[in-house]
Amino acid sequence: MNIVVAIKHVPSTADELELNDDGTNLDFDEVDFVLNEFDEHAIEQAVLVKEAAGGEVTVVGVDVIEELDGVLHTALAKGADKAAKIVGDIEPPINSHTHARWLADAIGEMGPDLVLTGVQAVDDLDGQIGPMLAAHLDMPYVGVVTGVSASNGSVTVHKEYPGGVMAEFEVSLPAVIGVQAAEKPPRYAPISKIRQMAKSAEIEEIDADEDFEYEGCELRQMAKPVSAGHAEMLEGDAEEVAEKIIALLEDRGLL
Amino acid sequence: MLTTTERILFVLMALILGGLTAILFYGIYKIIRRGRPAPPRENVIPSLIGAAIDVLLQRPMFRSRPVLSVFHAFIFFGFSYYFLVNVTDVLEGFVPGFELIYGGQGPLEPLPDWPINLFNLIADILSVLTLLGMIVFLVRRFITHDKRLEFNEGVLLNPKVQQGWIRYDSLIVGVFILLHVGSRFLGQALRLAENGRPDPFMPFASAASFLFRGLSEGAFTFGIHLTWWLALGLILLFLPYFVRSKHIHLMVAPLNLGLGKPGPRGELDPATPPGSDDDAEPGAKYVQDLAWPRLMDAYACIMCNRCNDVCPAHSQGLVLSPAAVEVNKRWLFNEHFADFAYRGNLPDMPLTQHVISPEAVWACTTCYACVRVCPVGNEPMADIVDIRRRMIIEGEEMDSGIQTALESLAKNGNWFGKGSRARARWTKGLEFKVKDVTKEEAEYLWFVGDTASFDARVIPITQTVANVFQQAGVDFGILGRAERNSGNDVRRVGEEGLFEQLAEDNAAAFGKAQFKKIVTTDPHSLNALRNEYGPFVEENWEVLHYTNLLLELFESGKLSVSKPLSHYRVTYHDPCYLGRYNGEFSAPRKLLEILGVEFQEMPRNCENSYCCGAGGGQIWLGITPEGERPAENRIREALDALAPSSNGAAADDKQLLFVVTCPKDVIMYTDAVKTTGNEGKIEVRDMIQLVEEAISG
Numbered sequence: 001m002n003i004v005v006a007i008k009h010v011p012s013t014a015d016e017l018e019l020n021d022d023g024t025n026l027d028f029d030e031v032d033f034v035l036n037e038f039d040e041h042a043i044e045q046a047v048l049v050k051e052a053a054g055g056e057v058t059v060v061g062v063d064v065i066e067e068l069d070g071v072l073h074t075a076l077a078k079g080a081d082k083a084a085k086i087v088g089d090i091e092p093p094i095n096s097h098t099h100a101r102w103l104a105d106a107i108g109e110m111g112p113d114l115v116l117t118g119v120q121a122v123d124d125l126d127g128q129i130g131p132m133l134a135a136h137l138d139m140p141y142v143g144v145v146t147g148v149s150a151s152n153g154s155v156t157v158h159k160e161y162p163g164g165v166m167a168e169f170e171v172s173l174p175a176v177i178g179v180q181a182a183e184k185p186p187r188y189a190p191i192s193k194i195r196q197m198a199k200s201a202e203i204e205e206i207d208a209d210e211d212f213e214y215e216g217c218e219l220r221q222m223a224k225p226v227s228a229g230h231a232e233m234l235e236g237d238a239e240e241v242a243e244k245i246i247a248l249l250e251d252r253g254l255l
Numbered sequence: 256m257l258t259t260t261e262r263i264l265f266v267l268m269a270l271i272l273g274g275l276t277a278i279l280f281y282g283i284y285k286i287i288r289r290g291r292p293a294p295p296r297e298n299v300i301p302s303l304i305g306a307a308i309d310v311l312l313q314r315p316m317f318r319s320r321p322v323l324s325v326f327h328a329f330i331f332f333g334f335s336y337y338f339l340v341n342v343t344d345v346l347e348g349f350v351p352g353f354e355l356i357y358g359g360q361g362p363l364e365p366l367p368d369w370p371i372n373l374f375n376l377i378a379d380i381l382s383v384l385t386l387l388g389m390i391v392f393l394v395r396r397f398i399t400h401d402k403r404l405e406f407n408e409g410v411l412l413n414p415k416v417q418q419g420w421i422r423y424d425s426l427i428v429g430v431f432i433l434l435h436v437g438s439r440f441l442g443q444a445l446r447l448a449e450n451g452r453p454d455p456f457m458p459f460a461s462a463a464s465f466l467f468r469g470l471s472e473g474a475f476t477f478g479i480h481l482t483w484w485l486a487l488g489l490i491l492l493f494l495p496y497f498v499r500s501k502h503i504h505l506m507v508a509p510l511n512l513g514l515g516k517p518g519p520r521g522e523l524d525p526a527t528p529p530g531s532d533d534d535a536e537p538g539a540k541y542v543q544d545l546a547w548p549r550l551m552d553a554y555a556c557i558m559c560n561r562c563n564d565v566c567p568a569h570s571q572g573l574v575l576s577p578a579a580v581e582v583n584k585r586w587l588f589n590e591h592f593a594d595f596a597y598r599g600n601l602p603d604m605p606l607t608q609h610v611i612s613p614e615a616v617w618a619c620t621t622c623y624a625c626v627r628v629c630p631v632g633n634e635p636m637a638d639i640v641d642i643r644r645r646m647i648i649e650g651e652e653m654d655s656g657i658q659t660a661l662e663s664l665a666k667n668g669n670w671f672g673k674g675s676r677a678r679a680r681w682t683k684g685l686e687f688k689v690k691d692v693t694k695e696e697a698e699y700l701w702f703v704g705d706t707a708s709f710d711a712r713v714i715p716i717t718q719t720v721a722n723v724f725q726q727a728g729v730d731f732g733i734l735g736r737a738e739r740n741s742g743n744d745v746r747r748v749g750e751e752g753l754f755e756q757l758a759e760d761n762a763a764a765f766g767k768a769q770f771k772k773i774v775t776t777d778p779h780s781l782n783a784l785r786n787e788y789g790p791f792v793e794e795n796w797e798v799l800h801y802t803n804l805l806l807e808l809f810e811s812g813k814l815s816v817s818k819p820l821s822h823y824r825v826t827y828h829d830p831c832y833l834g835r836y837n838g839e840f841s842a843p844r845k846l847l848e849i850l851g852v853e854f855q856e857m858p859r860n861c862e863n864s865y866c867c868g869a870g871g872g873q874i875w876l877g878i879t880p881e882g883e884r885p886a887e888n889r890i891r892e893a894l895d896a897l898a899p900s901s902n903g904a905a906a907d908d909k910q911l912l913f914v915v916t917c918p919k920d921v922i923m924y925t926d927a928v929k930t931t932g933n934e935g936k937i938e939v940r941d942m943i944q945l946v947e948e949a950i951s952g
């Protein structure tokens with residue numbers, strides 16, 4: 001089975017985020033990029049399907065800040081077979097329409113049986129890449145999936161609904177699946193394997209269609225929430241705390 | 256003395272059994288050679304001589320269990336001496352009239368008496384001491400059932416061991432020694448009885464001889480022949496069994512000690528054998544993947560469980576037993592001896608199924624206590640690290656907490672999941688600016704480490720260190736965002752590649768920085784920087800612990816005590832990676848003396864210090880194992896040590912402190928004081944807090 005995983009490089013939240021001067025987006029020179037967490041699950045799920053049903057896993061993403069190689073090497077170390085990056089004169093931010101267009105162009109050429117991608121990414125929380133890929137590629141889509149197993153010609157996917165209801169879908173192939181969580185936590189990629197990949201693996205480069213432009217909506221302003229006050233901890237034993245509460249309420253004229 | 260038939264029989268037995276034993280010993284040699292190459296042993300001869308002296312003085316034994324070690328020394332000296340005794344006994348058997356009693360008979364008659372008398376006296380005394388020692392050992396194993404000889408429930412043990420084969424082996428060896436030494440002793444007593452007069456140089460045999468006076472001539476002859484055979488024939492019979500028995504330690508242990516690891520304790524052996532090609536797999540999956548000294552360990556092991564006694568994981572009741580690692584390897588060899596030794600078709604038996612369970616592999620704190628205490632120079636910890644290395648590379652499942660930490664370390668260079676820009680944020684709370692050594696020159700590069708940089712409980716202590724350094728006029732700077740975790744614990748978790756990456760990153764940062772020496776508060780970083788960065792850095796900087804530097808500052812008068820802290824009664828915990836690994840015991844103790852506190856050692860101190868349970872990646876574990884945690888056990892030990900003695904010493908109102916010199920210890924012990932319900936009774940303080948109090952009084 002030819003499995004393709006579409007991934008996204010997103011700003012890391014390990015550091016405090018810095019905004020750009022005009023407050024329209026992040027200051028991308030001041031943030032580190034990491035692989036979108038849901039995409040880590042998509043990769044894990046792809047490798048699990050491959051291990052169970054055979055096939056080949058290709059990982060592809062847009063190289064937004066020219067640092068995608070490390071992510072791709074990691075995916076290869078985890079068991080992916082091929083890696084590709086979409087390159088060009090690219091600067092963040094890239095909106096999800098553009099992202100999906102470029103990915104669809106690349107993936108269409110690969111002739112996939114199954115396309116997996118994270119159900120959403122932390123940078124825009126759109127959750128649109130999956131559905132848009134499916135639309136571009138003319139394939140069915142199921143999102144928020146927590147497990148994929150393949151049998152000839154179709155895949156069975158699981159989805160959890162609120163209230164503890166589970167659903168099982170049979171999806172005919174080719175299809176796009178938006179992964180919420182892989183069946184198992186993503187495996188660890190030993191650094192020496194990643195380094196081996198960095199030495200030996202070849203990453204295919206695919207040119208982005210830079211003429212494509214999307215002008216549906218524009219990000220006008222980005223700001224940090226202004227904290228609306230802070231919580232005060234009342235300390236002491238039960239009696240003391242009770243007294244403090246009463247004093248507070250009286251203070252505010254509520255008693 | 257022997258009849259011709261007896262002589263022929265003895266010679267035949269010696270040839271056949273001796274030959275068989277030689278073949279079996281060669282098998283052991285082959286088995287050990289199945290292991291992978293180890294770093295070359297240098298100065299082998301001096302080191303073997305040193306080991307021989309240690310063994311003669313029984314030094315490695317007295318690292319623990321002093322009383323039992325005395326009885327072991329009896330057996331050791333007796334048994335060693337018996338090599339000589341056996342030779343003279345064979346001569347007594349084969350040379351007509353040759354007898355040692357009364358200063359030498361027969362062909363010995365012309366010789367001066369005193370050397371023979373001396374020889375007899377020593378043999379007589381040692382025979383009795385050996386018998387005594389052996390009886391003590393048998394009694395403690397079979398009658399008083401010393402608990403230390405047992406394993407925790409759930410420890411992976413070879414089925415034969417579970418069936419009690421260590422006990423049977425001990426019984427066989429014990430009975431052999433009793434018969435061997437006992438018969439020889441009785442044989443001499445019978446000779447004295449036959450002659451009807453005691454020998455003043457054989458007091459014990461002479462005393463025993465009175466029991467046999469009045470036997471018939473035939474009975475004497477029979478008795479003397481029988482005891483001769485029980486003493487010497489038995490040895491021949493026993494020789495081939497040696498190869499299976501743990502008793503072989505008496506030969507392998509001195510070799511193992513002499514061929515011990517070169518280099519510092521704090522430097523792990525490489526993950527792939529030295530000189531191997533690039534695709535050699537790191538670490539070990541099968542027993543033959545281990546380096547040869549690890550296979551020799553199995554033959555040196557006497558199965559005394561001293562290592563279990565000091566193991567924090569075993570003491571907590573977990574399924575890790577360093578002794579079982581050696582015992583299981585040994586039984587694997589016993590069971591598949593011919594395969595390993597001669598045939599070379601090595602059984603498909605992964606270590607994690609036959610030697611140590613994965614759960615146990617992940618319970619080791621790499622505290623080095625087992626290695627330190629082992630009287631025969633074994634390194635069970637090295638096996639564990641090698642097994643981890645292979646598990647990591649093969650993608651075996653690991654604890655989620657450890658995985659999260661490693662992923663953060665790979666991504667961010669620290670295990671707190673924080674970006675590298677946050678690393679120097681702790682300096683914001685200071686009233687002065689800390690130099691960035693990548694931009695400005697400083698005498699000391701302060702390698703801060705993860706815990707001291709990021710943990711909210713430790714940051715105030717880190718700031719205090721900075722303030723004290725500043726006050727003493729120390730010219731220091733930090734690497735700031737360029738610093739990475741040192742990789743000490745990463746390496747001990749088995750993630751060799753990540754360790755290399757971190758070390759390379761740090762080395763690159765050092766290369767950009769200008770400084771003369773390195774100082775750190777973190778013993779783990781100290782260990783890696785001091786012992787394991789050789790291959791990564793150009794220069795060999797001196798790496799100091801902050802306690803060394805503080806002591807220097809006091810001694811040179813740059814710091815001085817204005818208010819002695821006599822209102823504290825304190826004890827001090829030696830961090831594994833400072834003390835046992837790097838031998839730094841004295842600076843903290845001297846500091847405490849300078850500070851004027853009342854100091855009380857805990858029973859387990861210095862080399863015998865007890866691990867806090869955080870090392871080797873344990874602090875990252877996602878689960879908390881059952882049982883009394885090592886740090887809790889330690890706090891109780893401290894309280895006992897600091898308690899006003901029950902025999903009348905006056906209780907005073909001094910405040911009790913548990914002094915630490917490691918950022919991880921601050922966390923572990925503060926926590927343990929709470930979980931043991933001892934808040935208010937004892938307080939955990941970092942050394943720097945005491946220094947600050949004393950200098951600013």
Ligand code: SF4
Binds near residue numbers: 563630
């Ligand atoms: S490894 Fe050493 S300490 Fe442990 S049981 Fe064997 S001989 Fe004793």
Ligand code: SF4
Binds near residue numbers: 626
């Ligand atoms: S290093 Fe420490 S924790 Fe690990 S086995 Fe040895 S004694 Fe136990």
